[in-house]
Amino acid sequence: MLKYRQISIAFICTLVVIAACDVFFRIPVLLYAGTILAYIAILAWGSADISSNFYTETLCRGKMDSKTLALTFDDGPDDRTTPALLEVLEKEGVKAAFFIIGRKAEENCSLLRRIDSDGHLIGGHSYSHSSLFDLFSRRRLLGELTRTEVIISNCTGRKIRMFRPPFGVTNPPLCDALKQKGYKVIGWSLRSRDTVISDEEKLLARIKARIRPGDVILLHDSLSQTASVTGKLIKFAKEQGYSFERPDKLLGIEAYEKV
Ligand SMILES: [Zn+2]
Numbered sequence: 001m002l003k004y005r006q007i008s009i010a011f012i013c014t015l016v017v018i019a020a021c022d023v024f025f026r027i028p029v030l031l032y033a034g035t036i037l038a039y040i041a042i043l044a045w046g047s048a049d050i051s052s053n054f055y056t057e058t059l060c061r062g063k064m065d066s067k068t069l070a071l072t073f074d075d076g077p078d079d080r081t082t083p084a085l086l087e088v089l090e091k092e093g094v095k096a097a098f099f100i101i102g103r104k105a106e107e108n109c110s111l112l113r114r115i116d117s118d119g120h121l122i123g124g125h126s127y128s129h130s131s132l133f134d135l136f137s138r139r140r141l142l143g144e145l146t147r148t149e150v151i152i153s154n155c156t157g158r159k160i161r162m163f164r165p166p167f168g169v170t171n172p173p174l175c176d177a178l179k180q181k182g183y184k185v186i187g188w189s190l191r192s193r194d195t196v197i198s199d200e201e202k203l204l205a206r207i208k209a210r211i212r213p214g215d216v217i218l219l220h221d222s223l224s225q226t227a228s229v230t231g232k233l234i235k236f237a238k239e240q241g242y243s244f245e246r247p248d249k250l251l252g253i254e255a256y257e258k259v
Contacts, residue, residue: 003054004046004172011039047134050168050187056175061189062214062250069211069237070247071096071230072188073221074125074164077104077111084227086118092234095119095246097255098221099164099186102127102148109155116156121248121255123162123186124148133166138173145181159257162186162248184253188218192229200225204232211237216247 014035021027046054062068071089076082077100089096098115100122105112116122126133127144136144145163152160163183165174170185178185190210197203203225207217217233219226234244248255 003052004043007039007042007046007054011035047169047171050165050170051189055170055172056178056185058170058185058187059216059251059253060187061216062245062252064212064214067213067240067242068245068250069214069242070216070245070250071219071234072099072164072186072216072247073097073219073226074099075104075129076100076221077108077115078222079108079111081224081226082108082111082115082221085221085230086114086120088227088231088234089120090118092231092244094234094244095121096244097121097123097162097186097247099123099125099162100148100152101125101129102144102151103129105148105151105155109151112152112155116158119246121162121246122152122156122158122160123164123255124152124160124183125164126166127151129166134169134171134174136173138176141174141177142180145177145183149181157259159259160255161257162253162255182257186216186247186251188216190215190217192217192219194219194223194226194229198225200229200232203229204236207233208236211240211242213242214250216250 018027018031046052050058051060073096076098098120124145127147149160152158161184163178164186192203192207194203
């Protein structure tokens with residue numbers, strides 16, 4: 001939370017200086033309001049931009065000096081869509097990371113086991129993926145993280161260390177909870193926007209235009225087009241001279257706690 005602390009200290013100091021000046025001069029109310037609004041705007045940016053490293057260190061990309069990429073999939077496991085994606089990844093010999101929702105994993109334990117036995121990584125992505133997740137208390141967030149961790153552990157025997165925040169949003173209570181769990185926060189450098197672009201060709205064109213060496217690509221295995229898009233994306237990237245690495249290798253981290 002280095003940037004968050006620095007900005008907060010700077011904000012308080014600025015307010016103190018303005019208040020001190022107010023003793024001697026008439027300071028317009030607008031200056032107070034502007035300072036507070038600027039602080040709120042910076043906090044909002046820090047929460048929404050996962051690569052900002054505002055509240056916590058977030059790993060978003062690999063080194064840019066070699067043409068390697070990593071694929072990551074959120075919001076599964078889904079028995080309607082994930083199996084087809086696993087077939088594509090197996091055919092192409094690509095190992096990816098799956099940031100799973102605990103509630104879904106609970107219902108799809110055998111699928112989660114298959115993700116693991118196929119050589120892919122599993123990370124947490126909350127238990128509920130509630131739209132109110134970012135408003136939860138630290139205690140409730142810890143409950144979500146632990147519940148998901150236990151489900152994954154019971155199912156695969158793996159103790160996870162990677163977490164991707166739902167909606168890519170971070171805030172102080174979540175970062176406190178993640179720190180307590182000892183999780184590494186994993187972001188992305190290329191957001192496909194597959195949850196809003198349903199047209200396969202448009203989606204592929206967007207990704208193709210943005211690919212850079214070291215990219216961590218965000219897709220969702222809960223969507224029907226993901227298997228097909230991923231197959232085409234892998235073929236395109238290979239033609240362009242890229243190779244795929246499992247995200248733990250690209251980012252240089254341990255994906256699981258050693259048992
Ligand atoms: Zn998600």
